[in-house]
Structure formats: structure tokens, C-alpha cells
Amino acid sequence: MRAMSTALRTALASVAAGVLMTGCSGGSGGSGAEGPSARQLLRDANATMRTLTSVTIDSDGTSAVRLRTDLKDRCANRTSFKGGGVLDQIRIGAVDYVRPDSACLKKSGHTPGGSYGRGHWVRTRAADAVPGDGLAACTWPFAEFGTASGTKEPVTVGGVRATPVTVTDPKDKDGTYTVSIAAQGKPYLLKVAYEGGGRRTTTSFSGFGAPLDVRAPAASDIVDTSGA
Structure with missing residues (x-):
């Protein structure tokens, strides 16, 4: 930390x-649709995610x-x-x-x-x-970054058919992102996998627009240090 x-x-x-x-x-180069098509997939996916009222995000790295x-x-x-x-x-x-x-x-x-x-x-x-x-x-930003270089063969993520888009970032010459976008229904981002420099991380998205029950803990379980 x-x-x-x-x-x-x-x-x-x-x-x-x-x-x-x-x-x-x-303390990978991909095959399939090139440049503009891959970029448009990402733009549509990010635009769709920005309309959500709730989402669950699971990340696995350090x-x-x-x-x-x-x-x-x-x-x-x-x-x-x-x-x-x-x-x-x-x-x-x-x-x-x-x-x-x-x-x-x-x-x-x-x-x-x-x-x-x-x-x-x-x-x-x-x-x-x-x-x-x-x-x-x-x-969560849901913003474009890097360069969408192409798409790969379809995969299944959480039971949903998805199109993987390969993204590289000039700020990270050793790393490659694979962004899986739903090919059924709305083009949600389903998973972002990163590999580079000996590291692998994944970020998955689910529960799109699902009811969100987030409440404050019971008063008896709280120690107040906020000064408010």
C-alpha cells in the first residue's frame, strides 16, 4: 500500500x-477487424457503461x-x-x-x-x-485510453458472448490490455485483462443496473472520528 x-x-x-x-x-497482436472498428467498439462500450446507475467491479492484482x-x-x-x-x-x-x-x-x-x-x-x-x-x-472513469489495434476471436465471459479488443498504451510499452465487450444485448464492458512486465491483473464488471443496497452500519457498531 x-x-x-x-x-x-x-x-x-x-x-x-x-x-x-x-x-x-x-510494503498480443490480434486478428479480425482493424483500427476504426475496434475503436468504435470501445467507444460504444464506455458510453454504455457511463449510463449505468450501478455496477459491481471485481479486480484481482496485488x-x-x-x-x-x-x-x-x-x-x-x-x-x-x-x-x-x-x-x-x-x-x-x-x-x-x-x-x-x-x-x-x-x-x-x-x-x-x-x-x-x-x-x-x-x-x-x-x-x-x-x-x-x-x-x-x-x-469510475470509463474513458478511452491507448490504441485499439484490433479484435480477437469471440470468447465467453460469465456466460455472455464477448468480443476481445486488444489495446496498447504508449505509456506502457511492455503491457497489453485485452478488453472483452458484450456481443449480445448492450455492449457492456465485461472484463479488462492486463499482462506485462511480469504482472497480470483482471478487472471484471457485472450487476449492470442491479439494485444497490448500501447502508450505513448500525450506530452501535460505529466509532466516530470524523469530527462532523
Whole structure:
């Protein structure tokens, strides 16, 4: 995990006895339609995703992340760190509710105390979160990037027939993205797979427009450090 925000620092400090030390975590060319067709597929997919009122996003890389979001300001996020530790987050408007488990607390240099680390949430300001601290924003850009060089043979993603589009980014000369777009019904983004520099990551999308039940924790389960 990179540098922590005030929000996450406060959350961890509030749910354990001890001094904060570290974060929860330790330290192809294709065939088929060319250029314009591939670019148009991506444009249509991103435009479709931007109309959604909710979506579930699963990412697997240095950690496993599941984000359920209205793509505005209400979402629930769970980050499972490889090697142990889980960080739960609920964001509702300007407020974050954060709950690290005991393993996450221990890896951050804390000793869980009392009931903390066993179900309690810490209330913090969403404005104090910064990118890379393990806390998620509810928004997602769905914006074009790189160069769509072509499509590959159709595949099936989550039971849906999809067209894979190969994307390269001049800012990342070693990496290649394969973006799978639904070929049935609306052109949703179904999966983005990245491979390069010895790394592999996947981001999958599901639950398009499904009802989103994200609520604040019960008042008895909250420790308020927001100052609000």
C-alpha cells in the first residue's frame, strides 16, 4: 500500500491500541477487424457503461477488490490483501465507514483492543482519503485510453458472448490490455485483462443496473472520528 490518507490512518489508529506503522499490505497482436472498428467498439462500450446507475467491479492484482457502486457517491468496497488482511469500506456521500479486520490491524503494527477489529466501523471523512490508501472512490472513469489495434476471436465471459479488443498504451510499452465487450444485448464492458512486465491483473464488471443496497452500519457498531 502506498502512503496512507488521514482517513485510513485515523481509522486504523481508532480501532487498535498501538502506534500506526505501516499499511495493511506489506510494503498480443490480434486478428479480425482493424483500427476504426475496434475503436468504435470501445467507444460504444464506455458510453454504455457511463449510463449505468450501478455496477459491481471485481479486480484481482496485488490484492482482490470488490466494489459495488452507484458510480456517484454511494458504494461498498472490500479489499482482501494477499498474505492476509481484509479492509471493508462503505461510502455514503461525504462519509466513509472503515472496518479493518484483526489481520489487517496486526500487519499495520497494531494490536486489536477490546471489541475493535471484531466488527466495529470507524466513521471518517471521505475527503481525507487519497488514491492508493486502500479506500475506494465510488466513481469510475470509463474513458478511452491507448490504441485499439484490433479484435480477437469471440470468447465467453460469465456466460455472455464477448468480443476481445486488444489495446496498447504508449505509456506502457511492455503491457497489453485485452478488453472483452458484450456481443449480445448492450455492449457492456465485461472484463479488462492486463499482462506485462511480469504482472497480470483482471478487472471484471457485472450487476449492470442491479439494485444497490448500501447502508450505513448500525450506530452501535460505529466509532466516530470524523469530527462532523
